[in-house]
Structure formats: structure tokens, C-alpha cells
Amino acid sequence: MSSIKIECVLPENCQCGESPVWEEASSSLLFVDIPAKKVCRWDALSKQVQRMTVDAPVGSVALRQSGGYVATIGTKFCALNWEDQSVVVLAAVEKDKKNNRFNDGKVDPAGRYFAGTMAEETAPAVTERHQGSLYALFPDHHVEKYFDQVDISNGLDWSLDHKIFYYIDSLSYSVDAFDYDLLTGRISNRRSVYKLEKEEHIPDGMCIDTEGKLWVACYNGGRVIRLDPETGKRLQTVKLPVDKTTSCCFGGKDYSEMYVTCARAGLDPEALSRQPEAGGIFKITGLGVKGIPPYAYAG
């Protein structure tokens, strides 16, 4: 029997922690606090955290091959220089949609930065519907739009053979798959591979493991679930001591640990007193399965 251990490794009190990304070169976990407009880097060895504040809500952060990071800030794809904390805009979308912002994003195996938008929430998971779209920033800095009518653009990842793109629009309560053409970045043939059960609440961030199974953080569900996208079956549920689990990634030695982000916003004082670690960074060990290194933006 593997023994699963869950600990809060950083009591960061994020309003909405998101987009955990392991950076092997610095043994660090990158993540964002969306409404706090913060990008953070937690050094797993020294336990120190560095923070960079940007000028708009930041939906996601990712590695960049040429150094530094990329992030989706407001409705812009940006490059971040961590040393001098400067931001350079690489591309902008939805200039006419003042109430929209990017939400989750991730780099594909060919180095394209995928990210989707949503209308800003009036309360957690309450938003004007169908306002979002999914985009990718290509290495040459041009942006392609895939589809619109998205409610809350969220988790994304690619199959190990790079032939499937997995995607979550949270308010559809579904994990979807598309055929993926790595050469062109084109997607086709959308279908659902898993429908969430009531007690699992809202699907949010997602990552894949070395067995090709999907891990989905369940917002309001206080858990991550492991899914087999081929059979549509849930294989495992891991519960956390916080309700608003937002996303997950593998990291640490050989990508054998899972890191989970969560939110504090939307919890009343009574709920907060029951889950004082809400908004912290959690580490899960003993899962008995590993993840893969994140891809880095090629532009």
C-alpha cells in the first residue's frame, strides 16, 4: 500500500492560487494568485518565496525556452523577466472586451502557449456566460483563436503521444478531448471523456501523469481526481483539507510529488476557520505515480 501524505508547504493565503508549474532548474514551484495580480516562485529547497506584482489579474504562468517566463496578464500574453521584474507584451486579444481576462494556460509539446479567457467573475464561479475563447500564442508571437462561447476556460494538457488535447470549460462540468495535430497546432473532433459527479463540483485545473491518466482539481470539491480518459472512469480520489482546490501539477524529484493550488476567496469566516490553510500550496507525496516535465514556450 502506498501511503499518501498531504501537507501545506506554503501558507500563502492566495485569494485564488492557480497555474502551478515545476521549474526543475531552480527546484521551484511557480504559481499565480489571479486577483492579487501576483506571480510567485517558491524554492522547494530554501522554502523561500519570491513574488512579482503585475498590473492586471494574472491567469497563468509558464516557462520560456529563452529564459524567464511567460504569463497571461489581463487579456495579454506577456514575457516576464524575473531578474528585473519587467514585463513585455508579446500579443493582446479581445481589446474590445473590457470585462474579460485570461484564465488558465499551458504550453503545448511544440512550445505554443495555449490560454483561454472568461468574463471576470462577480463571485466565484459566477460569470456572464459564453464570453470566453481559447487561443494559442505561437513561437513567432502570432495568436490563433480556436473557438469561442466558453464560460470559464480552465485546465488543459496533452496526451503523452501528443495526439490528443484535453480541455476543461468549467461550467460544462466535463473534461473534453480533441484530436491534436502537433505539427500545426490544430484541434478537431471535440468529445467529452468524463462528466463530473455532483459531489465533485466544478472541474478546474488539470495535468497528465506518466501513465496517460488525467488529474483534475475540483473547485468546491476539495479534491483531485484521477481519470482514465480512455474508459471515462474515475480511478482515484484524493481529498484535501481545503474546499476550493484549483489546479495541480507534478514536481519535485523525478516529478514524483504533486503540488496543488487553492483559493481563499469565496469562503466565509466560518469556512475559513475550518480550513485555515485555504489559499496555501499543498504537496501530495506517496501517490505512486509520476508526472512529466512542463513544456516551455518556444518564442
Ligand SMILES: O=C(O)[C@H](O)[C@@H](O)[C@H](O)[C@H](O)CO
Ligand atoms: O481558478 C480559476 O480557474 C478561476 O479563475 C476561479 O475563479 C475558479 O477556479 C472558478 O470559478 C471555478 O471554475
Ligand SMILES: [Zn+2]
Ligand atoms: Zn482554474
